Amino acid sequence: MxxxxxxxxxxxxxxxxxxxxxxxxxxxxxxxxxxxxxxxxxxxxxxxxxxxxxxxxxxxxxxxxxxxxxxxxxxxxxxxxxxxxxxxxxxxxxxxxxxxxxxxxxxxxxxxxxxxxxxxxxxxxxxxxxxxxxxxxxxxxxxxxxxxxxxxxxxxxxxxxxxxxxxxxxxxxxxxxxxxxxxxxxxxxxxxxxxxxxxxxxxxxxxxxxxxxxxxxxxxxxxxxxxxxxxxxxxxxxxxxxxxxxxDGGGVLYVDENADEDTVRSLITNSLDRLGVCNRLNLLLIHDAVHDQIWPIVSEALAARGVTPSLPPHEHPIGYEWALDSEREATVTVARVGGVAEAVRIANEQTSGLAAGIATEDAATAEAFFDGYQGTGVFWNAPTRLLDGFKLLGVPETGINLDKVPGPRGPxxxxxxxxxxxxxxxxxx
CATH class of the missing domain: 3.40.605.10 (Aldehyde Dehydrogenase; Chain A, domain 1)
Structure with a gap:
């Protein structure tokens, strides 16, 4: 034209x-x-x-x-x-x-x-x-x-x-x-x-x-x-x-000590169906108490999507957005945390604030995660891929606004x- x-x-x-x-x-x-x-x-x-x-x-x-x-x-x-x-x-x-x-x-x-x-x-x-x-x-x-x-x-x-x-x-x-x-x-x-x-x-x-x-x-x-x-x-x-x-984007998933293993597997799989989008799984935080127990499930789910975990010690910021890295986009950062408070702090302070989810069967822990996380979208046993205008609201979006000021926020x-x-x-x- x-x-x-x-x-x-x-x-x-x-x-x-x-x-x-x-x-x-x-x-x-x-x-x-x-x-x-x-x-x-x-x-x-x-x-x-x-x-x-x-x-x-x-x-x-x-x-x-x-x-x-x-x-x-x-x-x-x-x-x-x-x-x-x-x-x-x-x-x-x-x-x-x-x-x-x-x-x-x-x-x-x-x-x-x-x-x-x-x-x-x-x-x-x-x-x-x-x-x-x-x-x-x-x-x-x-x-x-x-x-x-x-x-x-x-x-x-x-x-x-x-x-x-x-x-x-x-x-x-x-x-x-x-x-x-x-x-x-x-x-x-x-x-x-x-x-x-x-x-x-x-x-x-x-x-x-x-x-x-x-x-x-x-x-x-x-x-x-x-x-x-x-x-x-x-x-x-x-x-x-x-x-x-x-x-900026990058979804966060915190796996709590009370998480259901099948739910964790499903969330990882469904959050990595496309790697070049902003709301995909980018950072996976796992509670120390269940890390070793649940790691085989996590590893299997990542491998099924052809994704490589970036494990500690990390040579990059923990919230680094892999979708923007053309050479290593098939990567998810994995880190251990001591509990919901540490997970919330990392999600708030070291990621874009786009979206974060929690995998847990404990309602009180989920509520603490919801109350603590300040980002645009928060999810309980649901994938961050849902942070999308059409998936959430039934109409296309022009983009996702992350501003912390009055006005349109989210899709x-x-x-x-x-x-x-x-x-x-x-x-x-």
């Missing part, structure tokens, strides 16, 4: 971003902002028709989408991309069908009330909370073409225009999804198709430009590896752009993508 009026050009010899990359991002942002009113005033029925149209087009254009994705995967393989990243990049027949099913579910999900009466005020007045779209929301993500549909659909449902930016690995697939699925469905529903933009440049500098436009794109969703996402979040803050950043969906406006008006109006 090429944005009209944007010339193709490479880099300067000194490696700095070209004016053309910055221009491409800005033109996408301006186009999205110009088209945003078309979506903001669309009826609920129109929005849902667009989402159902996307689902239909995903299936109708299945072969073209899979072909474009195969080309992306082939190119990535030739450059030595890791198995976990290739898994993220790949769209299979079943994943494409799941994408269509999720779009239909999103279309059938209830719309947020645009106005909610809060209270009455003196003078025969009432206070109303109005929920308004942000306007234009940006999104930066790497080798995950399905995120193109996930984010675009969430933005449409919440009536926000969007500027999407992905890297070179997924750009072919993302372009096919935009041009063959998303935009035609919007147009057929009567919504300006320009409300969803895809930056047509693969340079990483395009992501930096996206977080420098506070007047055009005041909020940007950041998904990707920890260091790059943190760097983009810092740049955004310096330019007055707010972010919902999903930089962010269309119900979170609005700003509040307080209105005072005569009672009964």
């Amino acid at each position: 090429r944005v009209p009026g944007v010339a193709g050009c490479g880099r300067r010899k000194d490696g700095t971003v070209t004016d053309e990359v910055a221009k491409a991002v800005e033109e996408c942002a301006r186009a999205a902002k110009d088209a945003a009113p078309s979506l903001a005033r669309a009826t609920n029925e129109t929005v849902d028709a667009a989402l159902n149209g996307m689902a239909q087009r995903l299936l109708a254009h299945r072969e073209a989408i899979l072909k474009a994705n195969r080309q992306d995967v082939s190119t990535a393989q030739s450059t030595g991309m890791s198995t976990g990243l290739l898994d993220r990049l790949t769209i299979t027949e079943s994943r494409l069908t799941d994408m269509a099913d999720q779009l239909r579910l999103l279309a059938s999900a209830p719309h947020q009330d645009r106005s909610v009466v809060v209270s009455t005020l003196p003078g025969d007045l009432q206070l109303v909370e109005r929920r308004r779209p942000v306007g234009v929301i940006g999104a930066n993500y790497e080798a995950r073409p399905n995120v193109t549909v996930d984010v675009a659909s969430q933005l449409v449902k919440s009536r926000n225009a969007g500027v999407l930016r992905t890297g070179s690995a997924a750009l072919g697939s993302a372009t096919c999804l935009l041009e063959g699925v998303i935009r035609p469905a919007l147009a057929e529903a009567g919504i300006d198709e320009r409300v969803v933009q895809l930056v047509p440049r693969a340079e990483r500098e395009a992501a930096t430009e996206l977080v420098r436009l506070p007047d055009l794109v005041p909020l940007v969703i950041l998904r990707g590896s920890g260091d790059s996402t943190r760097s983009l979040a810092l740049t955004a803050a310096q330019h007055g752009v707010r972010t919902l950043a999903h930089a 962010v969906t269309y119900t979170d993508l609005y700003v509040r406006q307080y209105a005072v008006l005569p009672a009964g109006r």
Whole structure:
């Protein structure tokens, strides 16, 4: 895809971003902002028709989408991309069908009330909370073409225009999804198709430009590896752009002395079905009292998934995220702990705070774990892989926000993508 009026050009010899990359991002942002009113005033029925149209087009254009994705995967393989990243990049027949099913579910999900009466005020007045779209929301993500549909659909449902930016690995697939699925469905529903933009440049500098436009794109969703996402979040803050950043992950599982062995085996197995995702098992903490007894079960479960344990003494931080290590992603850190208090302390202080679970049959211990852990998701005899917008809430997510501030936390969906406006008006109006 090429944005009209944007010339193709490479880099300067000194490696700095070209004016053309910055221009491409800005033109996408301006186009999205110009088209945003078309979506903001669309009826609920129109929005849902667009989402159902996307689902239909995903299936109708299945072969073209899979072909474009195969080309992306082939190119990535030739450059030595890791198995976990290739898994993220790949769209299979079943994943494409799941994408269509999720779009239909999103279309059938209830719309947020645009106005909610809060209270009455003196003078025969009432206070109303109005929920308004942000306007234009940006999104930066790497080798995950399905995120193109996930984010675009969430933005449409919440009536926000969007500027999407992905890297070179997924750009072919993302372009096919935009041009063959998303935009035609919007147009057929009567919504300006320009409300969803895809930056047509693969340079990483395009992501930096996206977080420098506070007047055009005041909020940007950041998904990707920890260091790059943190760097983009810092740049955004310096330019007055707010972010919902999903930089780090890694699930924690604490095996208590009262854990059921079959439950432990199941949790490990079900937490490692995919190694390149943020909510997989990353750190396994085992109570000293049962370590030797349960180790054969743990070892067997890890081996069944082709995963190698990293045992003490560790030459890396205990919360090191293996999903981001292209050479050693099939690894889980294992450590012994003295009890639930030590497990909670490690999960709080030495991991990302994404998700932690406990395997135990003792309710009091589980409650202590729940009360102590401060992260985004906490699980009792359940795998951290469940920390996902669709698995938890029945709709796709734009990402998982780990901020410890008021606002959307955990899986962010269309119900979170609005700003509040307080209105005072005569009672009964």
